[in-house]
Amino acid sequence: MPTFDLATQDLRDLNKALHTIPAGTNDLDYEILNPRGSHAVAVGCSDPLNISVKGPVGYYCGGMNAEATITVKGSAGPGVAENMMSGMVVIEGDASQYAGATGRGGMLVIRGNAASRCGISMKGIDIVVEGNIGHMSAFMGQSGHLVVLGDAGEALGDSLYEAKLFVRGTVKSLGADCIEKEMRPEHHETLARLLEKAGVTGVETSEFKRYGSARTLYNFNIDNADAY
Amino acid sequence: MTYHNPRTPPRKSWTFDDQTLAEIRRAAATGIYDIRGAGAKRKLPHFDDLLFLGASMSRYPLEGYRERCDTSVDLGTRFAKKPIHLKIPITIAGMSFGALSGTAKEALGRGASAAGTSTTTGDGGMTNEERDHSQTLVYQYLPSRYGMNPTDLRRADAIEIVVGQGAKPGGGGMLLGQKISDRVAQMRNLPKGIDQRSACRHPDWTGPDDLEIKIMEIREITDWEKPIYIKVGGARPYYDTALAVKAGADVVVLDGMQGGTAATQDVFIENVGQPTLACIRPAVQALQDLGMHRKVQLIVSGGIRSGADVAKAMALGADAVSIGSAAMVALGDNDPQYEEEYNRLGTTAGAYDDWHEGKDPAGITTQDPELAARLDPVAAGRRLANYLKVMTLEAQTIARACGHNDLHNLEPEDLCALTIEAAAMAQVPLAGTEWIPGKTRF
Numbered sequence: 001m002p003t004f005d006l007a008t009q010d011l012r013d014l015n016k017a018l019h020t021i022p023a024g025t026n027d028l029d030y031e032i033l034n035p036r037g038s039h040a041v042a043v044g045c046s047d048p049l050n051i052s053v054k055g056p057v058g059y060y061c062g063g064m065n066a067e068a069t070i071t072v073k074g075s076a077g078p079g080v081a082e083n084m085m086s087g088m089v090v091i092e093g094d095a096s097q098y099a100g101a102t103g104r105g106g107m108l109v110i111r112g113n114a115a116s117r118c119g120i121s122m123k124g125i126d127i128v129v130e131g132n133i134g135h136m137s138a139f140m141g142q143s144g145h146l147v148v149l150g151d152a153g154e155a156l157g158d159s160l161y162e163a164k165l166f167v168r169g170t171v172k173s174l175g176a177d178c179i180e181k182e183m184r185p186e187h188h189e190t191l192a193r194l195l196e197k198a199g200v201t202g203v204e205t206s207e208f209k210r211y212g213s214a215r216t217l218y219n220f221n222i223d224n225a226d227a228y
Numbered sequence: 229m230t231y232h233n234p235r236t237p238p239r240k241s242w243t244f245d246d247q248t249l250a251e252i253r254r255a256a257a258t259g260i261y262d263i264r265g266a267g268a269k270r271k272l273p274h275f276d277d278l279l280f281l282g283a284s285m286s287r288y289p290l291e292g293y294r295e296r297c298d299t300s301v302d303l304g305t306r307f308a309k310k311p312i313h314l315k316i317p318i319t320i321a322g323m324s325f326g327a328l329s330g331t332a333k334e335a336l337g338r339g340a341s342a343a344g345t346s347t348t349t350g351d352g353g354m355t356n357e358e359r360d361h362s363q364t365l366v367y368q369y370l371p372s373r374y375g376m377n378p379t380d381l382r383r384a385d386a387i388e389i390v391v392g393q394g395a396k397p398g399g400g401g402m403l404l405g406q407k408i409s410d411r412v413a414q415m416r417n418l419p420k421g422i423d424q425r426s427a428c429r430h431p432d433w434t435g436p437d438d439l440e441i442k443i444m445e446i447r448e449i450t451d452w453e454k455p456i457y458i459k460v461g462g463a464r465p466y467y468d469t470a471l472a473v474k475a476g477a478d479v480v481v482l483d484g485m486q487g488g489t490a491a492t493q494d495v496f497i498e499n500v501g502q503p504t505l506a507c508i509r510p511a512v513q514a515l516q517d518l519g520m521h522r523k524v525q526l527i528v529s530g531g532i533r534s535g536a537d538v539a540k541a542m543a544l545g546a547d548a549v550s551i552g553s554a555a556m557v558a559l560g561d562n563d564p565q566y567e568e569e570y571n572r573l574g575t576t577a578g579a580y581d582d583w584h585e586g587k588d589p590a591g592i593t594t595q596d597p598e599l600a601a602r603l604d605p606v607a608a609g610r611r612l613a614n615y616l617k618v619m620t621l622e623a624q625t626i627a628r629a630c631g632h633n634d635l636h637n638l639e640p641e642d643l644c645a646l647t648i649e650a651a652a653m654a655q656v657p658l659a660g661t662e663w664i665p666g667k668t669r670f
Contacts, residue, residue, distance in 0.1 A: 012448065015448045015449075016451055039441050039444060040441070040444055040448040043445055043448050043449050044381075044448065044449030044450070046378065046379075059442075059445065060432075060441065060442070060445040063445050063449065064377070064378040064381070064449055066378060078432065078433075078438070079433070083373060083376055083377070097432075098431060102373040102431055104377070117431070120431040120432070121372070121373060121427065121431045123373070123417040124417060140427060142416075142417045142418060161418060161422075162418075218422040219421075219422060220404075
């Protein structure tokens with residue numbers, strides 16, 4: 001298993017190596033030691049790698065990830081898995097702001113809490129947070145799913161488009177144009193699938209509420225000016 | 229003889245002129261602000277207010293048709309492994325597929341490539357039309373991140389992080405539902421027909437310290453190959469430029485308030501930002517203070533129309549300029565041949581700016597397939613290439629007359645100003661004097 005020790009090796013060499021995986025190789029497991037809050041760890045991967053990061057990371061870990069599975073044995077700084085295309089990123093600790101921002105696919109799992117703006121402008125990513133999430137999460141979320149086992153902060157789903165939100169705990173407040181919606185059977189199925197994929201057990205889909213867009217702000221109407 | 233008492237003739241208010249009265253009535257009738265495309269239309273101090281001095285006893289001119297005057301420019305020499313080399317210092321500004329038709333984007337690519345320069349994507353992602361027809365393509369990284377993906381990031385020749393634009397510093401994008409076709413909707417992950425509002429702030433960084441880390445991430449994703457530009461609107465050009473350098477930019481793109489937009493509020497376009505002329509010297513000063521002039525390249529845009537404008541911007545310290553509105557006109561925008569159709573839309577050729585409505589008779593600012601088909605991308609591309617060639621020749625003519633064998637050797641000392649305002653903004657002497665307001669005593 002290739003191992004990179006960021007205490008002694010350069011981040012640039014790490015990412016370059018992750019971008020130039022020899023065709024046909026079976027050696028797809030990577031270990032990264034001593035990240036010590038480094039930024040941009042394992043960004044821009046485009047192969048089905050299994051990357052284990054042994055410690056906390058700084059900004060943008062797993063940014064624009066495609067196909068790789070990245071597990072961080074620690075917490076993550078802002079923008080983890082930003083603009084992820086596919087694959088999976090798992091944070092075993094907490095995540096800072098903008099987790100999964102603009103993500104287009106794949107799954108981001110945060111075993112701890114996520115700070116504000118989790119899933120901001122999400123465009124297809126699935127995000128599962130086992131703890132709580134901060135304010136303005138899923139702001140302008142376009143598509144994908146945000147699942148929260150804990151509580152959500154203020155203004156959840158503000159200016160939401162078609163992203164679907166599931167929250168098990170309390171929601172401090174809903175943002176503009178975000179409303180609670182009925183949990184129909186297909187939503188239970190979707191949620192069960194997401195929880196299973198994220199490796200979450202011991203919770204029932206019936207414990208969650210669903211939130212989505214009221215779609216009243218989709219086309220400008222002067223009568224809605226107070227909402228802007 | 230009958231004597232009539234003299235009467236005071238009707239007098240219209242300067243403050244409440246016809247345009248103002250009409251806007252008040254329009255607002256009262258509709259309850260919504262006016263949205264339009266293009267840049268500031270108000271009269272502003274501009275390059276027209278500057279003149280070149282030319283050669284004289286103390287300056288030796290170059291022979292117009294014999295002695296070489298270099299026009300090429302390298303962009304991204306600070307950090308990028310693969311800087312881009314352009315034959316001419318006039319680039320095509322960012323304009324989105326969505327705002328423009330696919331044929332218009334193709335035409336821009338064809339024209340720019342024929343002239344040896346770059347074109348730029350916009351808010352909506354990269355299309356194959358523009359990638360395939362653009363020899364050098366700059367990929368915009370915008371707050372909305374519509375269409376953003378690592379594959380396009382890597383197949384771009386440079387990356388432009390958009391912090392702001394001259395038409396609306398501090399404003400986001402707007403593409404109204406009329407132009408959200410199936411393809412545009414698919415590229416932007418949005419339902420068809422809804423108003424698409426692009427955020428005004430980036431979703432995953434706040435301020436220049438974060439931006440420095442964001443740029444590092446993009447460089448890591450692209451293995452430090454691509455030049456990274458930062459585009460700012462003409463707001464606080466000294467500090468914006470200094471902070472862009474601090475954040476790690478290879479190139480700063482500075483867009484004054486005459487720079488166009490696909491659509492935003494008229495009140496925003498006309499009342500926020502600074503004229504291009506006022507932005508250049510503070511930005512250059514910031515680069516000089518940091519010892520980065522010519523190391524971090526400065527591209528100026530917003531109201532560049534001719535080779536004279538190119539030469540003036542470069543004399544004030546720009547490394548290159550960028551055109552958007554002028555390039556659209558070269559393609560065929562606002563052409564009088566469509567006057568009857570413009571009239572039916574309630575406007576006239578030269579004034580058409582309802583680009584957000586998608587009804588452009590010239591087939592440029594539309595997603596209507598029938599209208600878009602009116603624009604022949606080959607012929608339109610040729611017109612753009614011709615226009616770029618003329619601008620370059622004009623700029624060379626002026627540079628030679630000032631005694632320079634490279635457009636980049638033009639300098640503020642080649643200029644004088646016709647108005648006190650322009651003298652103050654461009655920091656060149658008022659014509660016939662040595663007075664630079666704010667710098668020297670009259």
